[in-house]
Amino acid sequence: MKKEDKVLIIGAGLCGSLLALRMAQRGYKVEVYESRPDLRKVDISAGRSINLALSDRGLKALRLCGMEEKAREICIPMYGRLMHDTQGNTFASNYSGREGEYINSISRGDLNAILLDEAEKHKNVTIHFNSGCKKVDIENKVAHFKSYDTAEKFKVKADVIFGTDGAGSSLRKSYVSERKFLFSYSQNYLNHGYKELEIPADKNGNHQISKGHLHIWPRGDFMLIALPNMDGSFTVTLFLSYDEGEYNFNNLISEEKITAFFKKEFPDALALIPNIKEEFVNNPTGPLGTIKCSPWFYQNKTLLMGDSAHAIVPFYGQGMNASFEDVFVFDEILNQNLGDWNAVFKAYQKARKHDTDAIADLAIDNFYEMRDHVANPLFKEKRKIEMDLEKHFPNQYSSKYSLVTFNENIGYNEAMQRGRAQDKALLNLIADDKVHTNLEMTKNELAVILKKVEQQTKEILKEDKIAGL
Amino acid sequence: MKKEDKVLIIGAGLCGSLLALRMAQRGYKVEVYESRPDLRKVDISAGRSINLALSDRGLKALRLCGMEEKAREICIPMYGRLMHDTQGNTFASNYSGREGEYINSISRGDLNAILLDEAEKHKNVTIHFNSGCKKVDIENKVAHFKSYDTAEKFKVKADVIFGTDGAGSSLRKSYVSERKFLFSYSQNYLNHGYKELEIPADKNGNHQISKGHLHIWPRGDFMLIALPNMDGSFTVTLFLSYDEGEYNFNNLISEEKITAFFKKEFPDALALIPNIKEEFVNNPTGPLGTIKCSPWFYQNKTLLMGDSAHAIVPFYGQGMNASFEDVFVFDEILNQNLGDWNAVFKAYQKARKHDTDAIADLAIDNFYEMRDHVANPLFKEKRKIEMDLEKHFPNQYSSKYSLVTFNENIGYNEAMQRGRAQDKALLNLIADDKVHTNLEMTKNELAVILKKVEQQTKEILKEDKIAGL
Numbered sequence: 043m044k045k046e047d048k049v050l051i052i053g054a055g056l057c058g059s060l061l062a063l064r065m066a067q068r069g070y071k072v073e074v075y076e077s078r079p080d081l082r083k084v085d086i087s088a089g090r091s092i093n094l095a096l097s098d099r100g101l102k103a104l105r106l107c108g109m110e111e112k113a114r115e116i117c118i119p120m121y122g123r124l125m126h127d128t129q130g131n132t133f134a135s136n137y138s139g140r141e142g143e144y145i146n147s148i149s150r151g152d153l154n155a156i157l158l159d160e161a162e163k164h165k166n167v168t169i170h171f172n173s174g175c176k177k178v179d180i181e182n183k184v185a186h187f188k189s190y191d192t193a194e195k196f197k198v199k200a201d202v203i204f205g206t207d208g209a210g211s212s213l214r215k216s217y218v219s220e221r222k223f224l225f226s227y228s229q230n231y232l233n234h235g236y237k238e239l240e241i242p243a244d245k246n247g248n249h250q251i252s253k254g255h256l257h258i259w260p261r262g263d264f265m266l267i268a269l270p271n272m273d274g275s276f277t278v279t280l281f282l283s284y285d286e287g288e289y290n291f292n293n294l295i296s297e298e299k300i301t302a303f304f305k306k307e308f309p310d311a312l313a314l315i316p317n318i319k320e321e322f323v324n325n326p327t328g329p330l331g332t333i334k335c336s337p338w339f340y341q342n343k344t345l346l347m348g349d350s351a352h353a354i355v356p357f358y359g360q361g362m363n364a365s366f367e368d369v370f371v372f373d374e375i376l377n378q379n380l381g382d383w384n385a386v387f388k389a390y391q392k393a394r395k396h397d398t399d400a401i402a403d404l405a406i407d408n409f410y411e412m413r414d415h416v417a418n419p420l421f422k423e424k425r426k427i428e429m430d431l432e433k434h435f436p437n438q439y440s441s442k443y444s445l446v447t448f449n450e451n452i453g454y455n456e457a458m459q460r461g462r463a464q465d466k467a468l469l470n471l472i473a474d475d476k477v478h479t480n481l482e483m484t485k486n487e488l489a490v491i492l493k494k495v496e497q498q499t500k501e502i503l504k505e506d507k508i509a510g511l
Numbered sequence: 512m513k514k515e516d517k518v519l520i521i522g523a524g525l526c527g528s529l530l531a532l533r534m535a536q537r538g539y540k541v542e543v544y545e546s547r548p549d550l551r552k553v554d555i556s557a558g559r560s561i562n563l564a565l566s567d568r569g570l571k572a573l574r575l576c577g578m579e580e581k582a583r584e585i586c587i588p589m590y591g592r593l594m595h596d597t598q599g600n601t602f603a604s605n606y607s608g609r610e611g612e613y614i615n616s617i618s619r620g621d622l623n624a625i626l627l628d629e630a631e632k633h634k635n636v637t638i639h640f641n642s643g644c645k646k647v648d649i650e651n652k653v654a655h656f657k658s659y660d661t662a663e664k665f666k667v668k669a670d671v672i673f674g675t676d677g678a679g680s681s682l683r684k685s686y687v688s689e690r691k692f693l694f695s696y697s698q699n700y701l702n703h704g705y706k707e708l709e710i711p712a713d714k715n716g717n718h719q720i721s722k723g724h725l726h727i728w729p730r731g732d733f734m735l736i737a738l739p740n741m742d743g744s745f746t747v748t749l750f751l752s753y754d755e756g757e758y759n760f761n762n763l764i765s766e767e768k769i770t771a772f773f774k775k776e777f778p779d780a781l782a783l784i785p786n787i788k789e790e791f792v793n794n795p796t797g798p799l800g801t802i803k804c805s806p807w808f809y810q811n812k813t814l815l816m817g818d819s820a821h822a823i824v825p826f827y828g829q830g831m832n833a834s835f836e837d838v839f840v841f842d843e844i845l846n847q848n849l850g851d852w853n854a855v856f857k858a859y860q861k862a863r864k865h866d867t868d869a870i871a872d873l874a875i876d877n878f879y880e881m882r883d884h885v886a887n888p889l890f891k892e893k894r895k896i897e898m899d900l901e902k903h904f905p906n907q908y909s910s911k912y913s914l915v916t917f918n919e920n921i922g923y924n925e926a927m928q929r930g931r932a933q934d935k936a937l938l939n940l941i942a943d944d945k946v947h948t949n950l951e952m953t954k955n956e957l958a959v960i961l962k963k964v965e966q967q968t969k970e971i972l973k974e975d976k977i978a979g980l
Contacts, residue, residue, distance in 0.1 A: 224798050231694075329693050465978060469977050
């Protein structure tokens, strides 16, 4: 492991470009190969989510690389969810009761572009596009590519290879096919898929609905969401079962049925999506999968990072944030000067895996919570109390959502453990009528609730520990 | 779906041969293809566990097929664990406080043989050996085989195809490679592997240690177990990490080190294993993996059963029992006369998957329990109380182990939910000093404990339900 080591990064998406930048800043000789064309020159957004939620964990990693301010320039703050019912009525639910805690809608392409620009400013970085990785000879650290410009095949040898090539990772597939070690691996799909649609800007280029919110049309078995773009449009995503329920992706094939579905379930959204039929028919339906695997690395030779190591479903808005945080954690491990790549990879996986496993599980939890619980009175009351607690006791109480989203200094796993115990405590206190709420609670009344929640949370964590859970 | 349907079964192991028998009894035309030679003619045990634990769920399925009595003739009852410490001291721990609840050591080969014999008695069954399945064209229901006798390739078309071809299932691999549907799949390996050794019979053909027990040498990070065979020998299995700890499979490569390891950790076992060096070096080291997947079926064409659908680690002694129970549950679904194979497969997976997921998780739990908790005073006290409760309140109390092993009329998932809540209740009552135990408790004292455990278990299940867990 030397400063002059040649680092090969497969994939110049969000994780790969941030990793390239950071490794360049640390002085390594970095070569990046990306299968798609340069997104700064060609529009290649088809089929991928066009905007994403950037929050504190992602910002922490961008800050490390000096990119926070540039990213913030293209961010649209979203302060909470705005729920739409079938009558078109809306009600808002803030992400936090504290001031200054919000998430950001950001264009995947624009963010990727500023990271590529910044990485390319370093003369120890080269980025090659249209170069698809076909396989990796992990023993000899040789990656096999095909140029989509010339159709030629070529090989690249490096001192160390990083696979940031996303959920369909070629490096990860080589782990499976080369059979050099026992590789634990899982891919789990939800029964739901997703499809993107668009609410365009109005004639003046302005947003047609509140741009300060993430919009949700929750309908139990399915749901529509919308995130704002800088150009005044919204990217809308429909989450729907492939084959269950009255309406599903398999049976929504006629224009009549598609319109009938939206008219019945999302009339206010339908009014804002002029090209619904074309978009529904032409835009691809994407699967929603979770990928976990282990080990992420092979000896001192290769490492998976980002989605290639841990793809998650989008329901916590943490996919990009988790991948960026990978780079932050990896950088912390590099600071330990462990001396060889194998030790670095081992320490990195040990520090990181329990957290990426946790956010994968949290994201699945949130799928069910958004689908099933949003309209549940118990959950609604819990949410109201939590907002009040966060507002009046900003330094003492953080909801599970806040722990995950706004507390970048604790890991996802700790956020999950504490957050779940706290949710359980609060829900049971409400169900058992042990906390009583009213519309305008005084700080003293809230202090009593806070104490009960803290006590009960502690008890739950203790009991789980004794049971060995 | 007709009585005359030609049913192709890939794999004539334990699950495949029981399924063939049952489908033959129901009148289907059954063809079975097995990659290995006929184990009734050739010894092919190498590398596979030679004996297994047969318990009530497996017996229930054997009973359905009229095979219980024949199986019992080759069973050796094991009434509990006999723990061996490094000094050679032993202490027994019964599997149940009730009379007549025990598990059975049985030879995999002998059991498979009587099932094959019985299946072949039906003229609507043919079994072909040395026929390795290479892939399955699931759309056209055509399985591709290679004969290991003639090296010829051949195809078999059927009305419906069952894959009972084990953890490395060829049918399951075809689900992955044919990409006809979103296939959720996981393979998870423990860091431990296993190796089989032998304690031979004494000169008179008798067992050298108690044959009424499953012997365990628990050592925290690793463990040795032994199950009795009918010929007076024991099959011994070492569970050990591949690469962690002072001693592991990767570093136990010299005869000196192997002997030193056994001398230090298992001196009483070492004295009974005369060929330790040869066996350790020559016998393969096997991995310990869990496989889950979904869906198990493709349309009305193919279905995975047994290990091919849900391979589990051996620490609950339920692998074979779960596979046999598959056949029992499938038979119950057939009794519903659903009319077509697709409806049957769907109903079968819906009825069965949560239970096979549960036993997979329970088996992993038990790996950690056997490794880490066997020597924990809290767990020891729990176990003692549970034995007393089962003895004095045989109809009111069943431990998690009993629920899983001896209560074949409730599913694994329910056994897991109830068993885990009960364990948590009891461990916390002991830790909080809310139940007090002494060596000889009266029935009245135990009744008080039982009531507390029941109450606390109910409370735990209620709280989990409110929290949406």
